[in-house]
Amino acid sequence: MQIPDIIRQIPLNYYIWFSTALFCIGIIGVLTRRNAIIIFMSVELMLNSVNLLLAAFSSYKSDPSGQIFVFFIMAVAAAEVAVGLAIIVMIYRNIQTIDVGLLNKLKW
Amino acid sequence: MNAIIALSLFGISSLFLGFLNNRKILLPATLIFILIALGLNFADWNHEYFWFNGMLKTDNLSINFSTVILVAALLVVAISRHFGDDEEHSHPAEYYAIMLFSVVGAIMMVTYENLIMLFVGLEILSVSMYVLTGSDKRNLRSNEAALKYFLMGSFATGILLFGVALVYGATGSFQIHGIGAAVNEAKAQMGGQYGPILMAGTILIMVGLLFKISAAPFHFWTPDVYDGAPTIFTAFMSTVVKTAGVAATYRLLSTSFPGMYGLWGNPLVYITGLTLIIGNITAVYQQSFKRMLAYSSISHAGYLLITVLAKRPETNSSILFYSLAYSIATISAFAVLIVVSEAKAKAGKADESFDALNGLAKNNPFLAFVLTVSMLSLAGIPLTAGFFGKFFIFTDAFANPSILFKGLLVIAILMSAIGIYYYFKPIIAAYMRNGDTEKIEISPIYKYTLILTTALTIILGIAPDLVKKLF
Numbered sequence: 001m002q003i004p005d006i007i008r009q010i011p012l013n014y015y016i017w018f019s020t021a022l023f024c025i026g027i028i029g030v031l032t033r034r035n036a037i038i039i040f041m042s043v044e045l046m047l048n049s050v051n052l053l054l055a056a057f058s059s060y061k062s063d064p065s066g067q068i069f070v071f072f073i074m075a076v077a078a079a080e081v082a083v084g085l086a087i088i089v090m091i092y093r094n095i096q097t098i099d100v101g102l103l104n105k106l107k108w
Numbered sequence: 109m110n111a112i113i114a115l116s117l118f119g120i121s122s123l124f125l126g127f128l129n130n131r132k133i134l135l136p137a138t139l140i141f142i143l144i145a146l147g148l149n150f151a152d153w154n155h156e157y158f159w160f161n162g163m164l165k166t167d168n169l170s171i172n173f174s175t176v177i178l179v180a181a182l183l184v185v186a187i188s189r190h191f192g193d194d195e196e197h198s199h200p201a202e203y204y205a206i207m208l209f210s211v212v213g214a215i216m217m218v219t220y221e222n223l224i225m226l227f228v229g230l231e232i233l234s235v236s237m238y239v240l241t242g243s244d245k246r247n248l249r250s251n252e253a254a255l256k257y258f259l260m261g262s263f264a265t266g267i268l269l270f271g272v273a274l275v276y277g278a279t280g281s282f283q284i285h286g287i288g289a290a291v292n293e294a295k296a297q298m299g300g301q302y303g304p305i306l307m308a309g310t311i312l313i314m315v316g317l318l319f320k321i322s323a324a325p326f327h328f329w330t331p332d333v334y335d336g337a338p339t340i341f342t343a344f345m346s347t348v349v350k351t352a353g354v355a356a357t358y359r360l361l362s363t364s365f366p367g368m369y370g371l372w373g374n375p376l377v378y379i380t381g382l383t384l385i386i387g388n389i390t391a392v393y394q395q396s397f398k399r400m401l402a403y404s405s406i407s408h409a410g411y412l413l414i415t416v417l418a419k420r421p422e423t424n425s426s427i428l429f430y431s432l433a434y435s436i437a438t439i440s441a442f443a444v445l446i447v448v449s450e451a452k453a454k455a456g457k458a459d460e461s462f463d464a465l466n467g468l469a470k471n472n473p474f475l476a477f478v479l480t481v482s483m484l485s486l487a488g489i490p491l492t493a494g495f496f497g498k499f500f501i502f503t504d505a506f507a508n509p510s511i512l513f514k515g516l517l518v519i520a521i522l523m524s525a526i527g528i529y530y531y532f533k534p535i536i537a538a539y540m541r542n543g544d545t546e547k548i549e550i551s552p553i554y555k556y557t558l559i560l561t562t563a564l565t566i567i568l569g570i571a572p573d574l575v576k577k578l579f
Binding site: 016019023026027030036039040043046047049050053054057061063065066068069072073076079080083084087088090091094095100103104 | 223224227228231235238239242245246248251252254255256258259262263265266267269270272273274276277280281282305
């Protein structure tokens, strides 16, 4: 298994740290923001950090299956966006805001 | 396996059936579709086979789980009678089609061999459920439930995927058997020391899956979502989705990571204990019947996790028996709730609390009896299916020698004692209290479904071996 030099210029650890950082930014975004669209963007950031990590592992292992997984994630994430934005639009039509803090009808 | 292909085609054809003017045909057509899929499901019985280049693998365990899922879906579709009455539900064909598609996702989740298929199946199931949760478009509670479910669901998927990516980096494979081989090899070479990447990946995958089966401390979305969603889809979520999630977790942990039991075993014991305690204790304080059933579904996730942990050859059949018993009883409970709350809503007093059940025994003795049997089964009283479900699970747990497991067993038994208290609340409301009598009418197919679920609960409670031998 010969890894091309152009890929080896950046060590694999750098990709792992970078993806982990992106992933953590995504998690913090989901947990702290109140705007539904921003939360949604943070989730997409998490998914993209996964894509990057899979692509990096895949090149370093000279194994294409990781990159195939990336295609699946992209396609499924697009389907999820379609449904998610529809839900957000539905809520905006009913209450004219997408602040998740104002959605408090369900409490015990 | 052919069931997946057939159900996808049936989903599309039921969309086209929506163009017909005759809406009465949709419900029987969907029931027939699921029955055909149930038949096709058994075509692979007793020969293990890899499909699509090792993406899916059928074996008897996965066929049994698919059967439980299809039976649950069949019963839920059979009690879905009111689509198409009002303006909001003017396209009932879509609901049936989405339900069929989500069953496809659930079957993929129990048949997967490659983690790509786990992810795709999970997403098919989840995205369908986001749509169905929000299907009551003008109802703010339904909207809120859909948004919460969507945000939490995609968050959990992100965590799961990051774990998958890390495990791929450590083991170089997406095949669950390939991962298992790599884990065992690492164990043999390193003497029980795993790389940080593999450990982080395993834990993240587990967290992602525990989110989906709503184990504490990842359960906080469950009561809100179950409460806000239209009741028929809550029934679907708490049976089909729960079974598929537990089956997927069990398949992954028992195939890929048995070599790492030392890493995930003990934390999962604590998580299971916490799930049992939170699920049961919080259920005691609920005023709403629907919300009580949501917490009850959390606690049953805890009981199911005990068998996932127990690591015995008998685990397969006890986990299947428990999911079947739990699904049947939950569906009858939700079925009673649906008719009662609809009758209340028609009288202008929408109510899903225990008070809605007041006087049910005088009003409609049949429904009160169905409710009683399902509650007894969920509580685990003898002569119902739930008793033997719990019995098999506690036997599995008892056989495990570890001291931690004995503690878990004590918690589980205490918590089922608490369960008896809150499962008797609806029975007391139905038999002891007097309420105003709105007339409750049920259609023949609804009645036959309820007779079937009640009969199954009692038969499985008297002769559990009938089904347990099959598994």
